[in-house]
Amino acid sequence: MTRSPATTAEPPPDRVGLRARDPRLAAWRALLQAHAMLLRRLDEELRAENDLSLAEYETLLHLAESPDRQLRMNTLADQVLLSRSGVTRLVDRLESAGLVRRQQCATDHRGSWAVLTTPGLERLRAASRTHLRGIDEHFMSVVAPDDLLAIGRSMGAVADRVASGPGQDVEPPGPDQPDTSGRS
Amino acid sequence: MTRSPATTAEPPPDRVGLRARDPRLAAWRALLQAHAMLLRRLDEELRAENDLSLAEYETLLHLAESPDRQLRMNTLADQVLLSRSGVTRLVDRLESAGLVRRQQCATDHRGSWAVLTTPGLERLRAASRTHLRGIDEHFMSVVAPDDLLAIGRSMGAVADRVASGPGQDVEPPGPDQPDTSGRS
DNA sequence: GCCAGGTGGTTGCGGTCTCAACGACCCGCC
DNA sequence: GGCGGGTCGTTGAGACCGCAACCACCTGGC
Numbered sequence: 001m002t003r004s005p006a007t008t009a010e011p012p013p014d015r016v017g018l019r020a021r022d023p024r025l026a027a028w029r030a031l032l033q034a035h036a037m038l039l040r041r042l043d044e045e046l047r048a049e050n051d052l053s054l055a056e057y058e059t060l061l062h063l064a065e066s067p068d069r070q071l072r073m074n075t076l077a078d079q080v081l082l083s084r085s086g087v088t089r090l091v092d093r094l095e096s097a098g099l100v101r102r103q104q105c106a107t108d109h110r111g112s113w114a115v116l117t118t119p120g121l122e123r124l125r126a127a128s129r130t131h132l133r134g135i136d137e138h139f140m141s142v143v144a145p146d147d148l149l150a151i152g153r154s155m156g157a158v159a160d161r162v163a164s165g166p167g168q169d170v171e172p173p174g175p176d177q178p179d180t181s182g183r184s
Numbered sequence: 185m186t187r188s189p190a191t192t193a194e195p196p197p198d199r200v201g202l203r204a205r206d207p208r209l210a211a212w213r214a215l216l217q218a219h220a221m222l223l224r225r226l227d228e229e230l231r232a233e234n235d236l237s238l239a240e241y242e243t244l245l246h247l248a249e250s251p252d253r254q255l256r257m258n259t260l261a262d263q264v265l266l267s268r269s270g271v272t273r274l275v276d277r278l279e280s281a282g283l284v285r286r287q288q289c290a291t292d293h294r295g296s297w298a299v300l301t302t303p304g305l306e307r308l309r310a311a312s313r314t315h316l317r318g319i320d321e322h323f324m325s326v327v328a329p330d331d332l333l334a335i336g337r338s339m340g341a342v343a344d345r346v347a348s349g350p351g352q353d354v355e356p357p358g359p360d361q362p363d364t365s366g367r368s
Numbered sequence: 369g370c371c372a373g374g375t376g377g378t379t380g381c382g383g384t385c386t387c388a389a390c391g392a393c394c395c396g397c398c
Numbered sequence: 399g400g401c402g403g404g405t406c407g408t409t410g411a412g413a414c415c416g417c418a419a420c421c422a423c424c425t426g427g428c
Contacts, residue, residue: 027327027336028319034339035219036265037346055384073407081220083386088408090384110393110406135212142345143211143338150334152211154327155218161326162221239414257377267416272378274414294376294423375424386413394405 042134050127055080057131059090060099060124063116070115072105099123226318234311239264241315243274244283244308247300254299256289283307 043054052060062079063069071079077087091114094100099120105111116124143151227238236244246263247253255263261271275298278284283304289295300308327335 024324024332025319027332027339028323030336030339030343031219033265034343034346035215037343040265041346053384074405081217081224084407085387085409086385093384105406108394108406112407135209138346139212139342140208142341147334147338148208148211150328150331151338152214154331154335155211155214157326158323159214159218159221162218162225162322165225165322237414258375268377269379269417270415276378277414289376292376292424296377370428372427373425376422377420378422379418379420381417381419382415383417384413384415386411388409388411390407390409392406392408395403396401398399398401 038138041138042131045130045134046127049130050123052123052127055082055090056094056099057124057127059087059094059114060116060120060127063100063114064121064124068115069121070103070113072111072113074111076114094120222322225322226315229314229318230311233314234307236307236311239266239274240278240283241308241311243271243278243298244300244304244311247284247298248305248308252299253305254287254297256295256297258295260298278304 039054046052046054046057050057058080059076062076063071073084073087073091076091077084080087080090082090091100091102094114095102099117101115101117103113103115105113140148223238230236230238230241234241242264243260246260247255257268257271257275260275261268264271264274266274275284275286278298279286283301285299285301287297287299289297324332
């Protein structure tokens with residue numbers, strides 16, 4: 001209300017002229033919200049019951065699933081979607097907790113392996129009970145099996161698309177796009 | 185406790201005894217990964233083209249969609265899924281950028297409104313072009329329409345479940361009632 | 369009117385992340 | 399053999415967030 005002064009040609013006074021109400025966006029919004037809530041919850045549970053953050057858990061998990069239970073720092077960064085420096089400090093923490101051990105790479109003296117220790121593996125096992133229960137309780141048990149398939153399929157495609165995309169254009173550079181905005 | 189006795193189908197000693205390879209987890213993992221990659225990308229695009237973080241964008245958006253383009257700090261915190269203090273500082277930033285203005289609440293002198301300014305609205309409009317394009321490019325265009333529905337439905341259910349859930353059990357006592365519905 | 373308890377927002381502190389810069393190291397080419 | 403360019407991991411600085419403590423304020427009971 002009190003929309004007194006005649007603003008410029010304000011199109012449809014829907015909300016703000018943003019196409020924010022596009023119904024297709026409902027899925028996107030639901031995804032955002034559910035994901036945020038869900039991860040927060042799982043992280044809380046993990047911290048409360050196992051004193052591990054989600055990132056730490058994921059790190060231990062990836063190590064456990066790797067040959068010889070070890071990974072190069074670099075690879076680890078890719079897998080847990082963290083920056084190099086992020087992984088350095090994460091492994092610092094895990095190492096000082098005794099869950100992981102660093103070992104210099106024999107063939108490449110620049111790098112090192114992060115190796116899962118036995119206590120690390122045990123801690124992971126304990127945490128996985130918490131975590132898998134949480135996933136089951138908050139996610140699996142709420143989603144219909146068919147929808148689960150749809151999610152897996154879609155999200156795989158999304159990941160591929162995003163991965164392929166910084167510079168690479170999946171769609172050839174707009175030929176002669178007749179300008180769409182008075183860009184700044 | 186390393187339960188060896190196997191009344192339960194403690195499957196094969198696959199990797200670490202974690203049921204990490206449960207095929208149903210594929211959807212979960214894909215979701216995690218795709219979401220992380222996608223948000224990172226969208227955030228980058230928004231920062232690069234509009235000098236706004238995703239959280240800042242969401243804040244402006246929620247304000248724009250609210251009556252009189254204003255919200256109580258408290259409400260804002262709930263909507264953008266941030267802590268109270270997080271919102272305080274976020275609004276600090278937006279305010280010093282001139283995109284939002286604080287206004288003391290007339291009826292309750294404890295609280296204040298965060299009000300979207302005109303420059304804020306314009307900035308939001310510009311940013312929404314970037315953001316909606318990104319969502320389209322990286323998400324909408326990759327997901328089949330039916331899958332989009334499945335995602336919306338599932339994620340809505342997950343959000344409800346998580347929201348209902350710290351102490352409250354959605355499924356109280358009835359363990360003796362073998363769910364006959366089968367699915368929801 | 370006054371006080372106890374609750375609520376709204378801010379601030380201090382600590383934790384975790386990223387980016388940029390760095391040193392150590394590897395490799396191919398001269 | 400030596401050198402330039404790239405790669406691997408770490409470090410310093412800065413950004414952002416949450417928790418807990420805090421003050422200002424509101425509300426209900428007396």
